[in-house]
Amino acid sequence: MPAYRYGNTVAKKCFSPYVCCVETERSLLNRLDRRDRALFIRWAIGPAATHAVQRFWRSITHLGGVQVTVTASLVPLAFGHDLLQLAAFNALVTLGVSHFAVQIMKRSLGRPRPSSGIGCSTFIDEPDRFSCPSGHAAAAMSVAVVYAMTFPAWAAPLLALALAVGASRVFLGVHYPGDVVIGQAIAILTGALVIAI
Numbered sequence: 221m222p223a224y225r226y227g228n229t230v231a232k233k234c235f236s237p238y239v240c241c242v243e244t245e246r247s248l249l250n251r252l253d254r255r256d257r258a259l260f261i262r263w264a265i266g267p268a269a270t271h272a273v274q275r276f277w278r279s280i281t282h283l284g285g286v287q288v289t290v291t292a293s294l295v296p297l298a299f300g301h302d303l304l305q306l307a308a309f310n311a312l313v314t315l316g317v318s319h320f321a322v323q324i325m326k327r328s329l330g331r332p333r334p335s336s337g338i339g340c341s342t343f344i345d346e347p348d349r350f351s352c353p354s355g356h357a358a359a360a361m362s363v364a365v366v367y368a369m370t371f372p373a374w375a376a377p378l379l380a381l382a383l384a385v386g387a388s389r390v391f392l393g394v395h396y397p398g399d400v401v402i403g404q405a406i407a408i409l410t411g412a413l414v415i416a417i
Contacts, residue, residue: 256398260334264393267341274343277388281344284356284385289315292363307370310414314362318410322358322403326350334393342393353403354395357386361407369415 265273282288293315297308331352334340347355364382368375386400 252398256396257334257338259397260340260390261338263387263390263397264334264340265343265391269343274392277391278344280384281356281388281392283381284360284389286359289359289363303370307367310370310411311363311366314366314407314411314414315359317414318358318362318407319355321406321410322353322355325353325402325406326355331396331399334396340393344392344394346394351395352399353406354386354389354399355403356389357382357395357400358403358407360385361404362411365408365411366415369411 265277290312293308293312295308296304297312300308326348327350329352330350331337333342333346333349333351335342335346336349337351360382361379364378368378382404386404389395389400390397
């Protein structure tokens with residue numbers, strides 16, 4: 221494919237619309253990846269962070285773990301009444317479906333975590349070697365979005381907590397911001413579908 225130089229940039233002449241489309245797509249993905257890495261470097265806490273800051277974000281991140289999210293679904297399902305039980309059931313289904321989707325995507329995309337991709341410090345154990353999408357962000361949002369849609373008065377604090385869990389994954393050095401956004405989007409779409417059905 222011929223290349224034409226304009227100053228410091230190189231433009232390639234495309235003879236096929238498919239080739240141009242693929243090159244444009246790769247270029248867009250590369251730009252998004254660079255932006256994602258730059259945001260991560262800006263937002264992740266460094267080794268100079270105090271122990272109190274590290275402990276705070278670790279406690280927030282655990283709210284998106286299996287124990288907390290499954291408990292937040294099972295306890296109301298077992299002991300709640302009517303609408304609360306329905307919300308808990310929907311939260312549990314959303315949690316399961318979104319977890320399945322996240323695991324399929326993680327293994328399909330194979331994006332390495334920041335500790336491997338750019339060699340940064342982490343302040344919590346990494347559950348696996350795949351970064352995108354964030355399972356903790358998806359799990360926290362799965363439970364929060366279903367309860368928020370069922371009980372709108374609680375929407376603001378629930379969603380704020382789920383967003384904080386997502387942010388904690390970046391601050392602690394285990395996910396890029398884009399991983400968190402994709403995980404949360406999967407949870408929101410799954411929750412909306414489960415409630416609609």
